[in-house]
Amino acid sequence: MPELPEVETIRRDLERHVVGRRFVGVKLTWPGCIDRPSSEAFERLLPGRRIEAVERRGKFLILRLDDGWALAVHLRMTGRLTRRSQGSERGRHLRAVLRLDDGHELQFEDQRKFGRLYLVPDAAALADVLAKLGPEPLAATFTVDDLRALVRRRHTALKPLLLDQRAIAGLGNIYVDEALFRAGLHPLRRTETLSDDGIRRLHAGIVEALEQGIRNRGTTLSSYRDAWGTAGLNQEQLLVFRREGTPCPRCGTPIEKMRVAGRGTHYCPRCQPLSRQ
DNA sequence: AGACGAACCCGGACGC
DNA sequence: TGCGTCCGGGTTCGTC
Numbered sequence: 001m002p003e004l005p006e007v008e009t010i011r012r013d014l015e016r017h018v019v020g021r022r023f024v025g026v027k028l029t030w031p032g033c034i035d036r037p038s039s040e041a042f043e044r045l046l047p048g049r050r051i052e053a054v055e056r057r058g059k060f061l062i063l064r065l066d067d068g069w070a071l072a073v074h075l076r077m078t079g080r081l082t083r084r085s086q087g088s089e090r091g092r093h094l095r096a097v098l099r100l101d102d103g104h105e106l107q108f109e110d111q112r113k114f115g116r117l118y119l120v121p122d123a124a125a126l127a128d129v130l131a132k133l134g135p136e137p138l139a140a141t142f143t144v145d146d147l148r149a150l151v152r153r154r155h156t157a158l159k160p161l162l163l164d165q166r167a168i169a170g171l172g173n174i175y176v177d178e179a180l181f182r183a184g185l186h187p188l189r190r191t192e193t194l195s196d197d198g199i200r201r202l203h204a205g206i207v208e209a210l211e212q213g214i215r216n217r218g219t220t221l222s223s224y225r226d227a228w229g230t231a232g233l234n235q236e237q238l239l240v241f242r243r244e245g246t247p248c249p250r251c252g253t254p255i256e257k258m259r260v261a262g263r264g265t266h267y268c269p270r271c272q273p274l275s276r277q
Numbered sequence: 278a279g280a281c282g283a284a285c286c287c288g289g290a291c292g293c
Numbered sequence: 294t295g296c297g298t299c300c301g302g303g304t305t306c307g308t309c
Contacts (some may be wrong), residue, residue, distance in 0.1 A: 003303095074304090076302085076304075077302050077304095078287090111286085111287065111288070112286045112288085113287080114286065155278075155279075156278085156279065160280085165304080172303070222289090223288095261281095262282080262302085263301085264300095
């Protein structure tokens with residue numbers, strides 16, 4: 001599942017190859033992948049626009065275009081955005097092809113059809129797409145104080161809080177479990193019971209889990225691929241996610257799996273006790 | 278406000 | 294081998 005580290009990996013790769021390129025054509029093999037405007041308008045309005053920058057906000061990849069336009073992409077669960085040469089083979093889950101002026105194309109593939117493309121004409125319309133996102137966890141401006149304010153403001157368990165994109169942008173099921181393990185905090189731990197030290201550990205856990213993911217070019221458990229179609233490496237380095245039954249890397253206790261907020265949740269019952277600590 | 282379930286999807290796993 | 298069923302997961306939305 002593409003989360004912040006996976007989208008950031010794609011962003012960094014694409015940035016070096018598509019900035020300055022111009023879209024010259026669009027082929028939608030599944031028009032339902034266009035969120036806005038209509039698929040017909042999308043096909044008409046994208047060609048001719050030049051890519052000026054490649055950015056990321058939470059799990060959104062954002063191509064800044066000339067004249068203030070922008071193309072935002074959300075991969076949801078199984079989406080891929082791959083730069084391939086025109087005429088290269090096309091996979092069975094191909095949903096859209098965005099042709100560029102250098103003989104390459106961006107292929108949007110999505111097995112489960114949850115991913116969406118958003119083409120918007122100005123900053124206000126882009127802000128509307130991104131309106132609900134909380135702070136960027138890897139920004140220098142996201143401090144322990146910010147996390148403390150969030151934790152004091154919200155009354156809930158830690159896992160649903162961290163999954164909420166309005167609270168913090170970019171974490172998903174994998175990196176939430178990894179961050180909580182690093183922090184030594186149980187997924188069901190209530191925000192009200194967190195000490196200042198717990199909050200500090202949580203901040204560090206979030207940052208370290210995400211940075212490791214980026215260093216390893218993302219986590220490929222099934223469908224994630226980078227902009228070249230290559231799998232990531234972080235799945236080899238996960239501490240608890242999908243590791244139930246295997247020894248905790250810190251204490252050796254078998255990792256357990258439970259269901260929290262409707263998600264498979266992995267944790268060490270010894271290193272992440274539910275009682276305050 | 279927050280908890281929960283449904284909906285959107287479909288490949289893969291599982292049971293028979 | 295084949296078929297029916299369940300599962301999962303990011304996000305939104307409706308309901309309690």
